[in-house]
Amino acid sequence: MKTEIKKNENSIVSVKVSADEKTWKDAVESAYKKAGENVEIDGFRKGHAPLAQVKKHVNQAEVLQSAAEGVLNDMYVSAVKEHELLPIAYPRIDFDTINDNELEVIFDIAIKPTIKLGEYKGLKYKKVEAEITDEEMQQQMDQLEKAAETLEPKDKVIENGDTAVIDFEGFKDGVAFEGGKGEGYPLEIGSGSFIPGFEEKLVGHQANDEVDVDVTFPEEYQAPDLAGQPVVFKVKIHEVKVKVKKEINDDFVKELGKENITTVDELKADIHKNLLEQKQAQLDSQLANDLLEQVAEKTEMEIPTILIEDEAKAMYQDFMTRIQQQGMNEEMFLQISQKSKDEVLKDMETDAKKKIQYHLTLEAIADEEKIVISDEDVEAKLTEMAENYKMPLEQVKQYMGDTEGIKFEMKLQKALDIIKENAIEE
Numbered sequence: 001m002k003t004e005i006k007k008n009e010n011s012i013v014s015v016k017v018s019a020d021e022k023t024w025k026d027a028v029e030s031a032y033k034k035a036g037e038n039v040e041i042d043g044f045r046k047g048h049a050p051l052a053q054v055k056k057h058v059n060q061a062e063v064l065q066s067a068a069e070g071v072l073n074d075m076y077v078s079a080v081k082e083h084e085l086l087p088i089a090y091p092r093i094d095f096d097t098i099n100d101n102e103l104e105v106i107f108d109i110a111i112k113p114t115i116k117l118g119e120y121k122g123l124k125y126k127k128v129e130a131e132i133t134d135e136e137m138q139q140q141m142d143q144l145e146k147a148a149e150t151l152e153p154k155d156k157v158i159e160n161g162d163t164a165v166i167d168f169e170g171f172k173d174g175v176a177f178e179g180g181k182g183e184g185y186p187l188e189i190g191s192g193s194f195i196p197g198f199e200e201k202l203v204g205h206q207a208n209d210e211v212d213v214d215v216t217f218p219e220e221y222q223a224p225d226l227a228g229q230p231v232v233f234k235v236k237i238h239e240v241k242v243k244v245k246k247e248i249n250d251d252f253v254k255e256l257g258k259e260n261i262t263t264v265d266e267l268k269a270d271i272h273k274n275l276l277e278q279k280q281a282q283l284d285s286q287l288a289n290d291l292l293e294q295v296a297e298k299t300e301m302e303i304p305t306i307l308i309e310d311e312a313k314a315m316y317q318d319f320m321t322r323i324q325q326q327g328m329n330e331e332m333f334l335q336i337s338q339k340s341k342d343e344v345l346k347d348m349e350t351d352a353k354k355k356i357q358y359h360l361t362l363e364a365i366a367d368e369e370k371i372v373i374s375d376e377d378v379e380a381k382l383t384e385m386a387e388n389y390k391m392p393l394e395q396v397k398q399y400m401g402d403t404e405g406i407k408f409e410m411k412l413q414k415a416l417d418i419i420k421e422n423a424i425e426e
Contacts, residue, residue: 011113015079019103031067110304115364118298121422130280151241160190165239222338311352365415373407
């Protein structure tokens with residue numbers, strides 16, 4: 001196996017690897033044989049045709065791709081070991097040469113960059129004490145009241161503020177278009193969550209009505225074939241529901257079942273206390289983040305583009321998971337945001353780069369301070385988590401799995417603690 005290495009910009013190394021000739025030919029032959037097991041060739045039993053015949057009846061590109069998948073990992077691992085690289089992301093792979101006799105692959109590998117730490121001790125900060133305003137308290141009470149609202153079936157026509165449970169399908173020039181269909185969707189009229197004009201045209205209708213809604217997509221809509229185009233949504237209204245509010249009084253408070261809280265005044269005091277703690281925690285977290293940002297801005301490093309792209313993809317996937325839990329899918333989100341997936345990913349790269357910059361900075365501090373997380377430290381952390389979540393310790397351990405990830409996070413937290421402990425209040 002031959003390798004050639006070239007250092008690129010931003011801590012990316014390109015390694016050209018040529019597969020061992022015999023290893024590659026054996027992999028290709030094995031891939032052809034496997035492909036031939038499902039090929040029927042006249043004059044031969046299925047799976048027993050000569051290799052030369054099989055090659056005439058299968059897709060060569062697919063077979064070579066399959067063969068490559070069997071050897072790529074070994075090629076990559078060998079290249080990393082030979083050149084003593086420290087990858088920090090999955091490599092990008094490009095096939096330089098691939099045929100029955102030869103395989104040459106270029107691995108673009110993101111490696112841990114050289115980091116020149118900025119000053120991380122003696123940073124200045126201003127302590128901010130949390131305060132709760134009357135407006136914030138009112139917002140909390142309003143949210144409690146809203147959470148207590150129920151949706152009750154309504155026999156009358158739809159009005160603004162009602163929720164209509166609908167099936168819908170969109171058509172352009174009489175043809176259904178992709179992403180324009182939904183079933184059993186609870187649409188709050190007046191929420192502005194659908195195309196302008198859609199919700200207003202359901203007002204005055206009632207359950208079991210079937211309505212054709214004529215609307216025009218905005219000119220700036222992210223799907224070019226729909227931007228500025230008139231369409232028709234065929235809508236079936238299954239049910240109409242109206243919001244019913246519940247009065248926040250002492251009886252309501254008792255129904256909440258909170259320990260030692262039976263009156264509205266006691267509930268407000270508890271909300272104020274919790275809100276104050278949450279706000280102070282947020283301020284403390286923001287302070288730590290501001291201190292870390294000061295260090296990161298003065299720390300020199302070249303962040304690999306590959307790493308930024310991968311982190312943005314991970315952030316995007318996490319975001320999609322969260323919105324799916326809220327009842328929205330990816331397609332619907334992209335339509336509402338009027339952006340493509342690539343545009344959203346590009347937007348996320350700024351935060352992804354900052355997140356990586358912070359992590360690498362904390363890692364560098366941890367190395368500088370020779371921070372070590374022991375097994376006893378991890379055990380104490382898991383015990384604390386078990387107590388906080390009121391779960392058996394063994395269940396927490398099983399859920400968390402490998403402790404290396406916990407050790408890494410604890411190491412970064414200790415590095416951040418060093419920044420905070422050594423900061424000076426102005």
